Structure formats: C-alpha cells, structure tokens
Amino acid sequence: MEVILLERIARLGQMGDTVRVKDGFARNYLLPTGRALRANEANRQKFESQKADLVARNEERKQQAFQIAGQLRGKTFVIVRSAGETGQLYGSVSARDVSDLLNAEGIKVGRGVAQMKQPIKTIGIHSVLLSLHPEVELEVDFNVARSQDEADRQAQGESLTSAEAIYGRDEEEEFEAVELAEDTDEREGPEA
Numbered sequence: 001m002e003v004i005l006l007e008r009i010a011r012l013g014q015m016g017d018t019v020r021v022k023d024g025f026a027r028n029y030l031l032p033t034g035r036a037l038r039a040n041e042a043n044r045q046k047f048e049s050q051k052a053d054l055v056a057r058n059e060e061r062k063q064q065a066f067q068i069a070g071q072l073r074g075k076t077f078v079i080v081r082s083a084g085e086t087g088q089l090y091g092s093v094s095a096r097d098v099s100d101l102l103n104a105e106g107i108k109v110g111r112g113v114a115q116m117k118q119p120i121k122t123i124g125i126h127s128v129l130l131s132l133h134p135e136v137e138l139e140v141d142f143n144v145a146r147s148q149d150e151a152d153r154q155a156q157g158e159s160l161t162s163a164e165a166i167y168g169r170d171e172e173e174e175f176e177a178v179e180l181a182e183d184t185d186e187r188e189g190p191e192a
Helices: 023-030 039-072 095-104 148-155 162-166 171-188
Strands: 004-005 018-020 036-038 076-080 088-093 120-124 126-135 136-145
Touching: 004 023, 004 039, 023 036, 023 148, 036 039, 039 126, 039 136, 076 095, 076 148, 088 136, 095 126, 120 136, 126 148
Parallel strands: 076 136
Antiparallel strands: 004 018, 004 036, 088 120, 126 136
C-alpha cells in the first residue's frame, strides 16, 4: 500500500514522502495513529493544504523534545530491584518501566520512548536510548541495583557482580585455588 507520510518516520521517510509499505503496517499503525494518509489524489491535495500546519506542529514537538533532552542530559536514574547474589534480577526492567520511572520523576514522556532491544536483566549501570522525537535521540544511564547504597557504590565504579564483591576474593585467586586443588588430587592418585 502506498501512503503519504505526515511526519518523519525513522527508516521510512520524511514528511510528505509517498512510500510503499506493507498493508498491515499501514492499516494497524500508520493510518490509525495519524502518521500517514492513503496515497490518492484527494489526500495529496489535503496534505498540500495542511502542510504549513503540519510543519509548524512538527517543529513545536521537536522543540519540546529538545527541552526534555536538556533535562535528561547527564542524569543517571536509579532503579531498585530484587536480585540474586550473582546480580541476576528476579524480574527485569523493560521499556515500560523506564518510561514509568521518567514520568514519576516529572519528565513527561510516552511509553514508546525507550528503544530497548531486550529488557535489562542484571544489576549495573545500563545506557538506554530514548527516542523523544524522530530527530531527537539521547542515551540516558540507568543504575539498576538492589538498594540505594549499592547504587551509590556502583556509581563510584565498584562492580557488585564480580567474585570479589560476592565472595570477598578475586576471581584469579579463586581460579588458582581450584587449580592447586586439582593438581594435589592428581598427585595423590586413586585411593584403593
């Protein structure tokens, strides 16, 4: 199906472009959300008559996105979740959790802002790409920890998922201890 884009859509085209997309994508996403019109002569004329308004509305949304990006730049948000000793979360942190956290902090964003390929499943500091507008993207750090104290320690650069943090010793020391025990067992031989 051919559609006329009413706004810039990443990896598809600019405002006013006529593009061919799959029928389902057009019927289920582009047309119902008002991001495109079916490509026919009547809709082309409608687009041309509304073009100035659409450009002004797009510019206004872009400026709002820049303001939000200014508020977010350089900030790190703390997410407290339950996790095991190895740092594996019992649940996960999804894109929805990220947008809910930002809204709770007073930064009004939509649910589809966080661009995550997969949810966060371990403690640590994770960068998440936020797409505030098709032309405004920004990476924000989220510090996922078991408590505020752990979040503060992670922010200072301490790793809470290594063997040293968990068991109080370095991984190399642990490996050497296991290797030494294996050598001792081999020299003693099988017991009769």
